[in-house]
Amino acid sequence: MTxxxxxxxxxxxxxxxxxxxxxxxxxxxVDPVGPYTLLLLERGGLExxxxxxxxxxxxxxxxxxxxxxxxxxxxxxxxxxxxxxGPGTRALCALRPGAAIAVLGPLGNGFELDVERPLLVAGGxxxxxxxxxxxxxxxxxxxxxxxxxxxxxxxxxxxGAEVVVEPTLVxxxxxxxxxxxxxxxxxxxxxxxxxxxxGAQLAWEAPMACGYGACWGCVVEIEGRxxxxxxxxxxxxxxxxE
Amino acid sequence: MSVPLLNASGCLDxxxxxxxxxxxxxxxxxxxxxxxxxxxxxxxxxxxxxxxxNSIGLQNPGIEAFxxxxxxxxxxxxxxxxxxxxxxxxxxxxxxxxxxxxxxEVEVVELNLSCPNVEEAPESxxxxxxxxxxxxxxxxxAKLSPATWDVAETARAVADAGADGLSLVxxxxxxxxxxxxLRPKLALGAGGYSGPALKPIAxxxxxxxxxxVELPIVGMGGVASGRDVLELVAAGAxxxxxxxxxxxDPLASLRIREEVERExxxxxxxxxVAVRGSASTxxxxxx
Numbered sequence: 144m145t146x147x148x149x150x151x152x153x154x155x156x157x158x159x160x161x162x163x164x165x166x167x168x169x170x171x172x173v174d175p176v177g178p179y180t181l182l183l184l185e186r187g188g189l190e191x192x193x194x195x196x197x198x199x200x201x202x203x204x205x206x207x208x209x210x211x212x213x214x215x216x217x218x219x220x221x222x223x224x225x226x227x228x229g230p231g232t233r234a235l236c237a238l239r240p241g242a243a244i245a246v247l248g249p250l251g252n253g254f255e256l257d258v259e260r261p262l263l264v265a266g267g268x269x270x271x272x273x274x275x276x277x278x279x280x281x282x283x284x285x286x287x288x289x290x291x292x293x294x295x296x297x298x299x300x301x302x303g304a305e306v307v308v309e310p311t312l313v314x315x316x317x318x319x320x321x322x323x324x325x326x327x328x329x330x331x332x333x334x335x336x337x338x339x340x341x342g343a344q345l346a347w348e349a350p351m352a353c354g355y356g357a358c359w360g361c362v363v364e365i366e367g368r369x370x371x372x373x374x375x376x377x378x379x380x381x382x383x384x385e
Numbered sequence: 386m387s388v389p390l391l392n393a394s395g396c397l398d399x400x401x402x403x404x405x406x407x408x409x410x411x412x413x414x415x416x417x418x419x420x421x422x423x424x425x426x427x428x429x430x431x432x433x434x435x436x437x438x439n440s441i442g443l444q445n446p447g448i449e450a451f452x453x454x455x456x457x458x459x460x461x462x463x464x465x466x467x468x469x470x471x472x473x474x475x476x477x478x479x480x481x482x483x484x485x486x487x488x489x490e491v492e493v494v495e496l497n498l499s500c501p502n503v504e505e506a507p508e509s510x511x512x513x514x515x516x517x518x519x520x521x522x523x524x525x526x527a528k529l530s531p532a533t534w535d536v537a538e539t540a541r542a543v544a545d546a547g548a549d550g551l552s553l554v555x556x557x558x559x560x561x562x563x564x565x566x567l568r569p570k571l572a573l574g575a576g577g578y579s580g581p582a583l584k585p586i587a588x589x590x591x592x593x594x595x596x597x598v599e600l601p602i603v604g605m606g607g608v609a610s611g612r613d614v615l616e617l618v619a620a621g622a623x624x625x626x627x628x629x630x631x632x633x634d635p636l637a638s639l640r641i642r643e644e645v646e647r648e649x650x651x652x653x654x655x656x657x658v659a660v661r662g663s664a665s666t667x668x669x670x671x672x
Contacts, residue, residue: 158635159404165635201633206580207432208633229564231432245634352430352437353632356401359415359441360430369423369444374401 155188158247160355162190165247170238171220177296179268180236181214182223184246191216192249193256194276195327195346195378198223199354201245202231208247209235210351212272212327212377214300221246222275224300226268250354251377254344256280258323263287263304264313264336266328267294272346274300276325288313288332314339324381337381346378386649388614390638393605393628394469394495394528394552395441400455403462405635412464413626414455416471416497419480421447425502431561431570436580436607437629438561440502440571443471448481452488460490469528471497475508475516486521494523496548499530499555501577511542518547526603528552529590531583536590537597544598552603552626553590557583580629583607588620595621609637611644618649 155164172183182200189198191213199208200223209231215222227236238244254272256279263285265273270287277285285304288311289295298306307316313328314335324343326336333345349372352358362369365379389410398415399406406412424444431438446455451468459466468491470481478496485491496517498510506513514527527543529536531554540551556577561570569575587606595602604622608614609630617625630637 156408156636156639157404158402159407160402160635199633205432206435206437206629206633230434247635350428350430352432352439352629353635355405355635356398357396357405357635358430358439358632359395359398359424359444360427360439362424362427362429362444369427 158355160250162192163248163250163355164189165245167243168221168246170240170242170244172240173236173238176224176300177293178226179297180225180227181300182225182235182238183215183217184221184223184244186216186219186221187246189221189246190249191221191275193253194279195253195272195344196249196251197354197377198246198248198250199351200235202234203238203242203244204234205231207231207352208245208354210250210354210373212346213249213275214271215274216278224268224271224297247354251373252375254325254346254378258325258344260322262318262322262324263301264317264324264326264328264332265301266313266332269326269328269332269346270297270300272327277301286313286316288328341381343381344378345381347372347376386645387642388618388645388649389624390614390642391467391603391624391626392631393626394497396628396631399459399462399464402635405631406462406464408636408638409464409627410624411467411492412459412462413467413495414451414459414469415445416443416469416500417445417448417451417481418443418471418473419448419477421445421450426572428570428572429576431576433559433561433578433580433582435582436559436578437632438559438571438576438578439556440573440576442502442573443500448484452484456488456490465492466490467493467495467526469495469497470517471500471503472506473504474506475513477506478513479516479520482517482523482525483520486523491523493526493550494521495526495528495552497528497555498543499528501530501532501556501558501575502573509542510539511546514543514546514548524549526550526552528555529594530555531557531586531590531606535593537593540594540598540600544600548600550601550603551594551598552605553594553622554583554587554606557586579607581607581609584613584616588616591617591622592620608641611641611646611648614641614645615649
């Protein structure tokens with residue numbers, strides 16, 4: 144398969160895309176978190192990057208890698224929270240310690256961290272970048288919503304967060320003065336947040352082949368133009384995508 | 386042996402990934418059309434079991450903005466530059482080629498005669514090549530579709546019209562349906578199919594064209610390894626372009642070059658001479 148090419152850590156050359164490098168990283172641990180899987184990889188020579196940036200993970204047996212935001216950055220490791228929704232993410236969740244996959248990153252633009260009174264808001268698998276983001280911001284308040292109690296088990300990744308389960312939505316419990324919202328989650332949630340929290344930083348998602356601006360597949364409409372989410376985002380200020 | 390490696394048009398943006406472009410022997414731009422194009426609505430890409438579909442729709446800034454703001458920055462990369470040109474009529478192709486003719490920094494013009502995601506020009510591939518030929522002395526490579534029963538006939542026609550080389554092949558139209566809804570995954574339905582599944586199709590086209598015409602051929606379609614490069618060379622390509630593999634492995638050219646050097650024996654070199662220079666062929670002819 145095309146994704147299986149070896150990349151030698153010692154020589155991993157630059158792409159000219161920020162600090163991104165591509166290396167083959169060993170699988171350290173694979174732990175279930177509710178219906179999700181926390182995949183811990185060696186860090187190799189990769190930079191963890193800014194929270195909200197993402198990595199392209201080789202999905203064994205598949206043609207294209209999968210974009211994943213960084214969930215945690217323990218010393219010498221990179222953690223990714225994976226929702227097994229398709230063949231690629233299922234292949235990632237089926238990895239076992241001792242295996243290795245090619246990883247490219249960090250890519251894209253993460254969250255702006257210099258903000259007043261940050262409030263983290265996440266829905267479902269959108270909790271993925273929050274632990275790393277929370278750590279960078281010194282543990283700000285957080286609201287996380289899930290579609291079931293089983294999914295809500297992932298809230299354990301973000302201790303202290305207020306947890307809601309559908310039919311209650313994160314926007315139902317948002318404080319009137321929410322401060323600076325930094326959010327990741329399904330599109331309806333992000334759109335609802337954009338309406339009530341102008342200036343919110345929203346991490347979007349789109350089908351992506353390359354993650355570094357080559358394929359033009361991940362465009363979103365911004366100010367009437369199709370722009371590449373991997374280059375302009377994935378974190379955008381509320382109001383930008385239509 | 387060493388085989389020049391390029392990118393397939395539309396599979397790399399040298400301005401966002403300059404070191405990836407520098408890893409190649411030439412950089413081929415995304416197709417430029419006379420007027421700016423926003424491209425097709427998303428979703429634009431979908432993976433399949435053995436390849437991927439894209440329906441980008443030739444999103445590009447138009448020849449005017451390309452010449453003014455992109456070309457100067459591309460020239461700074463120090464990589465030989467091929468500009469891919471597209472359009473919706475012979476006039477479109479001639480217009481863009483005429484404006485590129487005076488730009489010394491452009492080494493080759495590739496005519497995209499086969500985008501599966503936009504409307505085709507009413508003229509034949511040969512007529513489009515003739516229109517371009519009449520306004521430029523730059524080397525013209527005709528990029529042809531694999532979706533034809535006889536690529537050799539098209540190859541002969543574009544050679545007669547003045548093409549200097551062939552780029553074989555473009556993507557082939559395909560459709561992927563959502564598992565749950567059985568609706569198309571792409572916003573516009575079908576898209577261009579690329580990746581590993583395209584390789585046998587590319588090999589057949591390159592082989593047929595190499596037997597039909599004397600023009601140099603850039604082979605492409607599902608190349609992911611040195612072995613794939615050698616196969617295209619054995620079929621008749623003189624250079625090879627990387628497409629879908631660049632999405633999963635941006636610096637695949639470094640690995641593939643090593644593999645070609647390791648595996649490309651003198652026997653392979655003689656096979657190439659055979660298919661280029663004589664009636665004997667390394668691969669049996671069809672029929």
